[in-house]
Amino acid sequence: MREKNLATMKTAVLHVVLTVLLLGAATAVGYLFRYLRFPETATVLVYLLAVLLVAWQAKGYLFGFLSSIIATFAYNYFFTEPHYTLEVRNPSYWITFTVMTVVAVITSTLTSHAKRSSQEAREKAAETKAVYNLTYRLSDAKNMQEITGVILGAISEYFYCTAELLDINESELPEYRHLKPLYVAPERDGGPPERKSSYVRLQKDVYADEAAWPILGRESVLGIIRIPKERALLMSEAERRLLRSMVETTAMAMERLREAEKNIKARELAEQERYRGNLLRAISHDLRTPLSGIIGTSEMLMAMTDESDPRHALIRDICTSADWLHAMVENILSLTRLDDGRLLLEKQPEAAEEVVDAAVNHVLRHAPEREIAVKTPEALLLVPMDATLIRQVLINLLDNALKHTAPEDELSVTVDAEGRFANFTVLDGGTGIAPDDLPNIFQPFYTTAAKQADAGRGIGLGLAICQAIVKAHGGAITARNRPDHTGAEFKFSLPLEAENEQV
Structure with missing residues (x-):
């Protein structure tokens, strides 16, 4: 934060110096025009030109507005009688001052607005181009290593800094738990409970000398992008917006990859289930016929054997075991029919x-x-x-x-x-x-x-x-x-x- 404050202060000082120099130059030109006996309107136009240049070079509306007020006072102080005072003896000058101030303010405001619109258009064009290039590269990524290389390369290219990507798998967070967070990009839409739970834990798991942007999926945090603290604090709003767009694009690529992996696993599992069902069905059909014969023969032998005969107990055990196997075979066949949707x-x-x-x-x-x-x-x-x-x-x-x-x-x-x-x-x-x-x-x-x-x-x-x-x-x-x-x-x-x- 201190580095960002210093940068802001430095920019403000430069704008103040610029304003003083341009208005001073306008005053000098005004003296030249008075020496050459040019009309006073020429001096007014010079001051308006200086205000326009201040508004064009400075950031925001503040310096353009201030330069408009200062230009009016400078014209009154240096070029209206009595000179070198703010006293006004000729009432017609009040009309001049009012028109000059209004024109200067309107001119500076329009200039600042045009400059901001132009800047935003350039930033959006650059953002669109960067996101398009990133999306094009990510579409060819086949695994997590390639996605990591693409996003880190894009960050280095557009932000001129090193970066890290921590992939958070299904076991949740990486093993960096002893370090305090500096900055974590805000969770804007809340998301489902699973993602919010991961996000809260994420806030405890970033380096103290780095800033982290979570890669948010539909249901959980997919990863973390980290860049150096100094670079993060100096980012403009446009750069933050670009980085958020890159993070969201990366999230879509990671989810696409994970969904593809899940589909592959699901197909493999379905194939395994199909082979399992075919095997069970084949075995069961092959066992059903001999088991029916064993059960029928054992029941017939039991009927032909007296219960006091020791062989009767052996035959009964054979019949009981065969009947249990037959029931198991029927259950397996029923299960395979249910699994195959053929019942x-x-x-x-x-x-x-x-x-x-x-x-x-x-x-x-x-x-x-x-x-x-x-x-x-x-x-x-x-x-x-x-x-x-x-x-x-x-x-x-x-x-x-x-x-x-x-x-x-x-x-x-x-x-x-x-x-x-x-x-x-x-x-x-x-x-x-x-x-x-x-x-x-x-x-x-x-x-x-x-x-x-x-x-x-x-x-x-x-x-x-x-x-x-x-x-x-x-x-x-x-x-x-x-x-x-x-x-x-x-x-x-x-x-x-x-x-x-x-x-």
């Missing part, structure tokens, strides 16, 4: 009680020792649904409950209508869901961190498929621990108004 819903009004009974019977066939309580409305409840898929949802929820409960624990399915929705609720009397697992329980391939010793096997697909199917029907599914009893509660709702949808 077609065939909605039609179905009796909720029949769908629940079919799911419960399927589960009890593999766990005959368990009891499942079913509660449905007395009146027939028709729900628009794809019965096969909703049956799969109920089977997955019941299987999940069987895995996490003991044989003596409560297990029930309840159906009721509430407004425009039909609610399906699966309750169990097990240990419930750990609080850490609740936010992620519907994520694909997520399994609980801590399992019971007798909990069944799982790969974390059943609940994810349940959520996808329910959402495809326009419904919602939730999970929570029972508030009035130990155990978990899974509840999903389906709209009672039919909609044709394709996932």
Whole structure:
């Protein structure tokens, strides 16, 4: 700030000297004209010329106005009788002084205005050219290193100083945290909370001997441009405006680069997902046929073998494991169809009680020792649904409950209508869901961190498929621990108004 004050004071002194010299020269010429017996109007015109030159050379309107007043007094002092006094004996001189002052003020004002307009036009032309050149160079930049080289080269070219650019990646600020700020360009539009948070931290992270301009993106601070303190303090308003334009242009280039990088990563991820889906689908299809044969053969051997025969237990284990693998294969195929958007819903009004009974019977066939309580409305409840898929949802929820409960624990399915929705609720009397697992329980391939010793096997697909199917029907599914009893509660709702949808 001190350097800037000194520069301003130096400019003011130069303008004062210029004003004194030009008005002194006008006075000398006036003496020459009086010696040559030229009319007094010639002297007035000389003073007006001096005022015009002061207004043209000085900055702003102040010196032009002051020189107009001083010229009038000088003419009165040196060239009107009585000389060398400010006394006026001839009243007609008052008209001369007034006209001279008004003309001088108007002339100086118009000159200063024309000079300022010309200066602004030149500055805007230079700014437009500089921003155009910068935009042209940045359009060819392929990475952050090239963007850095272009912007720093432009700053050095137009501001004749060195500069630095600190790229702020997704981990936020650079590691310059022990230094105090000198100047940070103001945040003009506030921006979203994420960018404002980054901006506030930025104010603590610039060098004490440098000035910083943040590169503001749509949501965060993308980087910092720093230039030496001495050069920043001597910048004119036009130079600051040019630098802000350069910073904004750089911000657009950086965001373009980051968006391009994100798109590339998204395409790579989509390609990986496609390969993964194709692989899972191929493996699942190849496993489905032999597994069906194993299950059928093992069931037939179990029927042909007495339960007291030791081989009966071995055959039962084979059948149970094959059935688990078959269910996993079906879940994987369902998941791949959902991910690919190829799952077609065939909605039609179905009796909720029949769908629940079919799911419960399927589960009890593999766990005959368990009891499942079913509660449905007395009146027939028709729900628009794809019965096969909703049956799969109920089977997955019941299987999940069987895995996490003991044989003596409560297990029930309840159906009721509430407004425009039909609610399906699966309750169990097990240990419930750990609080850490609740936010992620519907994520694909997520399994609980801590399992019971007798909990069944799982790969974390059943609940994810349940959520996808329910959402495809326009419904919602939730999970929570029972508030009035130990155990978990899974509840999903389906709209009672039919909609044709394709996932």
